[in-house]
Amino acid sequence: MHLGDHHNTPAVSADAHRPDGTRRALRIGLGGPVGSGKTATVAALCRALREELSLAVVTNDIYTREDAEFLLREAVLPPERISAVETGACPHTAIRDDISANLEAIEDLEEEVGPLDLVLVESGGDNLTATFSKGLVDAQIFVIDVAGGDDIPRKGGPGVSTADLLIVNKTDLAPYVGSDLARMAADAKAQRGELPVVLQSLRSEEGVRDVADWVRARIAAWTA
Amino acid sequence: MSRAALLVLADGRFPAGGHAHSGGAEAAVRAGHITDAASLEEFCRGRLHTSGAVAASLAAAAALGVDPGELDLAADARTPSPALRVAARRLGRQLVRAARATWPHRELDALAGRFPKGAHQPVVMGLTARAAGLGPLDAAYCSAYEGVSGPATAVVRLLSLDPFDATGVLARLAPDLDRVARDAVEAGRAAVTEGVDVLPARSAPLLEIGAEAHAAWAVRLFAS
Numbered sequence: 001m002h003l004g005d006h007h008n009t010p011a012v013s014a015d016a017h018r019p020d021g022t023r024r025a026l027r028i029g030l031g032g033p034v035g036s037g038k039t040a041t042v043a044a045l046c047r048a049l050r051e052e053l054s055l056a057v058v059t060n061d062i063y064t065r066e067d068a069e070f071l072l073r074e075a076v077l078p079p080e081r082i083s084a085v086e087t088g089a090c091p092h093t094a095i096r097d098d099i100s101a102n103l104e105a106i107e108d109l110e111e112e113v114g115p116l117d118l119v120l121v122e123s124g125g126d127n128l129t130a131t132f133s134k135g136l137v138d139a140q141i142f143v144i145d146v147a148g149g150d151d152i153p154r155k156g157g158p159g160v161s162t163a164d165l166l167i168v169n170k171t172d173l174a175p176y177v178g179s180d181l182a183r184m185a186a187d188a189k190a191q192r193g194e195l196p197v198v199l200q201s202l203r204s205e206e207g208v209r210d211v212a213d214w215v216r217a218r219i220a221a222w223t224a
Numbered sequence: 225m226s227r228a229a230l231l232v233l234a235d236g237r238f239p240a241g242g243h244a245h246s247g248g249a250e251a252a253v254r255a256g257h258i259t260d261a262a263s264l265e266e267f268c269r270g271r272l273h274t275s276g277a278v279a280a281s282l283a284a285a286a287a288l289g290v291d292p293g294e295l296d297l298a299a300d301a302r303t304p305s306p307a308l309r310v311a312a313r314r315l316g317r318q319l320v321r322a323a324r325a326t327w328p329h330r331e332l333d334a335l336a337g338r339f340p341k342g343a344h345q346p347v348v349m350g351l352t353a354r355a356a357g358l359g360p361l362d363a364a365y366c367s368a369y370e371g372v373s374g375p376a377t378a379v380v381r382l383l384s385l386d387p388f389d390a391t392g393v394l395a396r397l398a399p400d401l402d403r404v405a406r407d408a409v410e411a412g413r414a415a416v417t418e419g420v421d422v423l424p425a426r427s428a429p430l431l432e433i434g435a436e437a438h439a440a441w442a443v444r445l446f447a448s
Binding site for chain 1: 239
């Protein structure tokens with residue numbers, strides 16, 4: 001067995017440092033069920049943070065480039081800062097079990113538009129068990145919405161229970177779909193203990209503010 | 225040499241990106257060439273004896289120590305479709321990452337440094353087999369088997385084919401796989417003394433044409 005010389009060769013996994021020894025970009029994953037508002041949250045985060053951070057986004061679409069194209073159409077970032085990974089009908093595989101395509105998309109972005117401060121990795125819409133590998137991201141956000149049923153926090157599952165941040169999205173719709181926000185918040189608290197939960201409506205004045213503040217705090221801790 | 229290393233490398237769950245590729249099956253399903261288990265078997269048999277035999281011989285030659293740069297050029301020359309060359313290099317890049325993490329070896333580090341965007345996947349497979357302490361026959365088996373197991377798995381997803389039928393197809397191809405792997409080692413040994421031009425150059429025009437059409441689709445489940 002020869003342990004090779006690692007200088008000048010690409011990193012194997014999620015080393016926290018670049019080859020030159022500086023700390024690489026913080027990577028945050030966003031997962032959650034189809035239609036819960038992952039892409040809208042990514043777009044809002046880009047608008048909120050793009051003036052203060054060097055940002056890039058990797059999308060994992062299930063069968064099209066729609067999420068990447070939405071971000072391009074909304075012009076939240078220049079096109080060279082958005083990359084789409086194809087996932088072969090299994091979005092959770094590409095973010096958890098076989099992460100190489102995502103790692104390469106991140107490395108290519110760093111090479112082409114870096115140095116980056118933050119990379120947002122958006123999962124394709126999936127189910128409640130889909131979580132990101134620690135080899136791919138440093139922190140993960142799980143996005144659910146009030147219209148998907150107010151019993152989702154109670155049902156738990158790896159995304160709801162263990163994500164570093166849980167977003168309960170589209171709170172403006174709660175009265176129309178009969179969802180009980182207080183119950184969702186209490187159930188989430190019961191599942192998650194001290195892990196934070198943000199209830200947000202991107203249509204409200206506050207918009208993505210709380211989530212952006214959470215990201216800023218992670219960045220501060222990462223670069224400290 | 226550990227026989228079990230062969231199981232690790234041949235495992236469909238080895239995290240080297242294969243799950244996002246259909247080996248041409250998605251295009252063949254759309255074209256009406258694969259509709260059931262019987263037509264899947266014919267597709268796989270055709271693939272095995274054309275591009276499969278080429279891939280297996282490249283892998284065997286790499287495992288025998290033939291220069292990877294020359295083999296990569298030989299693979300380019302045997303892959304008319306630009307889309308297939310892109311897919312082969314992308315998968316090669318993903319495999320070298322997984323291989324370096326799994327079986328650290330200076331030859332893999334050197335390969336990653338020489339081909340930062342990826343060498344053809346079968347060439348990487350051969351070097352991975354060397355790093356894992358396996359031989360040319362093992363490398364040829366892995367390449368040949370992957371060439372048929374990928375489409376079989378993809379068709380289970382694309383056509384909702386009974387997974388037992390798809391696995392039966394692979395079992396019936398076993399004698400052909402044995403023959404292709406043995407011939408590949410013979411070709412690899414010839415390449416050691418006579419150069420890479422003696423490697424087989426069989427091709428399947430429909431696979432090449434289908435790959436070009438597939439790469440232009442707006443909506444697809446698989447990357448190739």
